[in-house]
Amino acid sequence: MKPTSSSPPIRPAQRAEHKIVTGILDGTFAPGSVLPSERQLAEILCVARPPLRETLQRLAAQGWLTIAHGKPTVVNDYWEKGGMGLLSTLARYVDTLPHGFVVHLLEVRSRLLPIIAELAVKRAPDAVLAFLDKVESLEDNAPAFAVFDWQLQLFMAGETGNPIYKLMFNDFSVMFATLAAAYFSRFQARAASRSYYRELAAAIPVGGKRVEAVVMAAMEESVTLWKRIGREEG
Known part of the structure; x- marks a missing residue:
């Protein structure tokens, strides 16, 4: 057989x-x-x-x-x-992306996701906060962080009330899964993201620009960490 x-x-x-x-x-x-x-x-x-x-x-x-x-x-x-x-x-x-593509993509996300987060929190603060409650039981390994982080992005995109944001993010599910495996294999990346999730949860009662500022800072840090990973692996 x-x-x-x-x-x-x-x-x-x-x-x-x-x-x-x-x-x-x-x-x-x-x-x-x-x-x-x-x-x-x-x-x-x-x-x-x-x-x-x-x-x-x-x-x-x-x-x-x-x-x-x-x-x-x-x-x-x-x-x-x-x-x-x-x-x-x-x-x-x-595996064959042009040089600098990932950094360019992350830079776009660092401008787009803060707006998405602000809209999501404005429309559904309790839902976003409930999603972030899962952080405390999040296992400290790359697969768990990769899944949670992507689901958080998709969830917030869906809560904006604008379906185009969700469509845009859906296109990158395969790419994100591959890149996130490398990114979250680093303890520093997982620690930074866990801090980000907690800071975002703390910012939700304040809302508005505070949420946007927290997400912007976290996205910019992810760009910096990715560049460092690229230099170390290069």
């Missing part, structure tokens, strides 16, 4: 996407260059043309590529042409 695998087989379209996106990220397919013809690319990637065509159209819609009838497919500068759909694809390629 053959052993079964718990991992589903990789679909041809997924394989094509992986090879094209990683090729763009590592410079194999540089911005401004043209991809081989569909027939040649199908042979190079070892996929049939229908799933390859599906992949190319999806990547073009996200801004990775420009496809024009009767012309070669051009690789875009994704920083210039990409949109939110591109970010959700990038989230699946943490």
Whole structure:
């Protein structure tokens, strides 16, 4: 009897996407260059043309590529042409992210999450406080912190009353899970986050700008800690 695998087989379209996106990220397919013809690319990637065509159209819609009838497919500068759909694809390629991407992402979060927290506390202070009560039973290990921290962000985004915030954060669930494992493996990061959760809980009765200031300070500290992790691992 053959052993079964718990991992589903990789679909041809997924394989094509992986090879094209990683090729763009590592410079194999540089911005401004043209991809081989569909027939040649199908042979190079070892996929049939229908799933390859599906992949190319999806990547073009996200801004990775420009496809024009009767012309070669051009690789875009994704920083210039990409949109939110591109970010959700990038989230699946943490190991090949462009230099500085994680820091840029955390810097955006450090501006966005304070606003989200303030809105959430304004609309549902008791709910946010009840969520933060879980901190006292939070185990001191990376998986527990990674799950709690992400759930807190999603919870506050959901409590703002603006569903767009939740949609934006949902795109980064895979990326956050990978990055958080490295971040929270450091005792200093876990200690800083536990202090942040407690300070946020203490700020809720005050509300308003106090909540925003606590979250802003914690997010900026996370950027500093991540840069330090990058230097140590570099």
